[in-house]
Amino acid sequence: MSKLPHVLMIHTGGTLMMRPGDDDRILQPDVYARDLLAELPVLRSIASIDTRILFNLDSGDMQPSHWVEIAQCIHESLDEYDGIVVITGTDTMAFTASALAFLLPGLDRPVVLTGAQRPLFDFRTDARSNLIDAFHIATLPVAEVGIAFGHKFLRGCRSTKTDAWGLDAFDSPLCQPLVTLGLGVKIGSHVLAARAAGAFDDRIDPRVLCLRVFPGLDPSLIDDALKAGVHGFVLEAFGVGNVPVAHGSLIPSLARASEQDVPVVIVSQCPRGGVDLGRYAGSAAALQAGAISGGDMTVEAAITKLMILLGRAPDTRRRAFILNGFRRALLGEMSVDFPYT
Ligand code: ASP
Numbered sequence: 001m002s003k004l005p006h007v008l009m010i011h012t013g014g015t016l017m018m019r020p021g022d023d024d025r026i027l028q029p030d031v032y033a034r035d036l037l038a039e040l041p042v043l044r045s046i047a048s049i050d051t052r053i054l055f056n057l058d059s060g061d062m063q064p065s066h067w068v069e070i071a072q073c074i075h076e077s078l079d080e081y082d083g084i085v086v087i088t089g090t091d092t093m094a095f096t097a098s099a100l101a102f103l104l105p106g107l108d109r110p111v112v113l114t115g116a117q118r119p120l121f122d123f124r125t126d127a128r129s130n131l132i133d134a135f136h137i138a139t140l141p142v143a144e145v146g147i148a149f150g151h152k153f154l155r156g157c158r159s160t161k162t163d164a165w166g167l168d169a170f171d172s173p174l175c176q177p178l179v180t181l182g183l184g185v186k187i188g189s190h191v192l193a194a195r196a197a198g199a200f201d202d203r204i205d206p207r208v209l210c211l212r213v214f215p216g217l218d219p220s221l222i223d224d225a226l227k228a229g230v231h232g233f234v235l236e237a238f239g240v241g242n243v244p245v246a247h248g249s250l251i252p253s254l255a256r257a258s259e260q261d262v263p264v265v266i267v268s269q270c271p272r273g274g275v276d277l278g279r280y281a282g283s284a285a286a287l288q289a290g291a292i293s294g295g296d297m298t299v300e301a302a303i304t305k306l307m308i309l310l311g312r313a314p315d316t317r318r319r320a321f322i323l324n325g326f327r328r329a330l331l332g333e334m335s336v337d338f339p340y341t
Helices: 041-045 064-080 093-103 127-137 220-227 251-259 281-288 299-312 318-327
Strands: 006-013 018-020 027-029 048-057 083-087 111-114 145-149 152-155 179-181 185-187 208-212 232-237 264-268
Touching (some): 064 083, 064 093, 127 145, 232 281, 264 281, 299 318
Parallel strands (some): 006 083, 208 232, 232 264
């Protein structure tokens, strides 16, 4: 009999194992006494599986320290396993996937995040198919952190939750799926080559503020955030990276951020396309004021990359360090051909 691949399943919580409380309909993390493998014995035919329960949270309660804990557990276990499956909640799965990608840049096997929109106990659950796909992907030669959902495996640092209701809840609008599971299994030619793991670096700085620009945004709120000690901003700007420059101009506040060595990374509010700082006056002025292009990164990737780079930045040259880090894609998190010409 051929030997099955060895896969580690790390449980962190989410709907997949939730059930309603005794006296209400609120879904809550279930005691993990119910053995997932007993619920879905077919998983045993895909891999030989070990389980680690790191925590059992609604993913809305996940913090950067939880990402580091998961990444550390993966880093320490990688040699022993052919692949890792992380069960987590869908609400912040794209943040967790992005953070894990940046915390584990050297990878030579798959790290597969999955979860479900409807719990496993439910007869109409999507947990079964997501789990089966996730464990199967964990045995494939795909050296990336990604999200297995809706019969696709998406690059983690390009993914976003796009549907709060439908079962096909995730998309990576600017990156083809790494793996598509249909009648057969297709592995994309853009999957990253295996990379050797280095030492684990747990530094992360969560003092980041993300602001969505909207007509009427009061620029003094940016200054208030600076006074409160924010270390970096992600600005979700209009279209190709525009911000108000006439009435309610954000430019003086952005310039003050740069003067105080606080980086401002600009991404687009649009799920497709990316920023091209300098195409319009609104973005040219932001660039002049020291803003940094986030290219066509998702907001989840921009926030987590900023937190992780800030954790490693020297105290005195924070902005220059972040500018350098955002100039290149570390793990395929943005298209290399940005900005547009
Ligand atoms: N609130 C849940 C969570 O993110 C939603 C889910 O898992 O689908 O943990």
